[in-house]
Amino acid sequence: MRKKLVVPGEVLCVLEEFLPRLGSFVNGEGKVKARVLGEAVYDLRSKEVSVRPLKQIIDLRAGDRVIAEVKDVQDKIAVAEAFLKLPNIPLKYRRTGVVIAKRNDVLDNLLGIGDIAVLTVRGVYRGINTFDVYSPGCGVMLAICSVCGNVLDKRDNILSCSRCGNKERRKTVLKYGNLDILKQLIGEEL
Incomplete structure (x- = not known):
């Protein structure tokens, strides 16, 4: 060689x-x-x-898990920006991707604008990422109230806002709202 x-x-x-x-x-x-x-x-x-x-290139591939911020949600499609590849590899540039709803499902019940979610990369085609929220272990880590922008608290599988009383539904991860885990992954103050 x-x-x-x-x-x-x-x-x-x-x-x-x-x-x-x-x-x-x-x-x-x-x-x-x-x-x-x-x-x-x-x-x-x-x-x-x-x-x-010479430098490590961090690419997203099918099957990778990422932490992303949800930017837009419609009935059948959502846009999210991945900023961290699990386990604990920050992405130098955010990777934008889409989450597509399953048939007979609405994304409003799974994700909300501003939420921090764990997603699986389903595929990458010409630089466009598709994310999956339906995989086991995927879901929202931190949800934001759609009315006032406060962080939602989880009580009995329903997320409620302590400021305005709004109640919303999301697909959450097992350790929803654990800011210590999120700080460890992101490595900065929230």
Whole structure:
């Protein structure tokens, strides 16, 4: 195996010499180029070239669990921004994604605007993430009142606001409202 430091866009070889793998791609002229800054690794036995990045790249993949803030909720679709990949890996840039309701279900009963929720990444297609709230262990960690914006308290599977008395329903996680766990995951003061 040969190793060499490369920058994005640098020509590594031609397609006839090595097949591109992780961190490399083929352009229209048949040249294999580096996709990221890192160390080019040429595998002479299998005739493959890959680029091992210098910095860890945090990608979301199907099956990953994230903590996200819900930005918008409609009947059948919700928009959420993931800011933490579990366990305890902060995302440098927030990843926006959608939560799609199951047939005969309404998302208003599961999520609310401003809620902090644990979601599972269902898939990533061309940079668009789809999240799932129906998986076991997923749901709202901290719910916000839709009337006054106060944090909702959980009493007998119903979330109620101590300020205005509003009652709402959400799909909650087992440890709903535990701010200590949320602080440990996020690593900052709430």
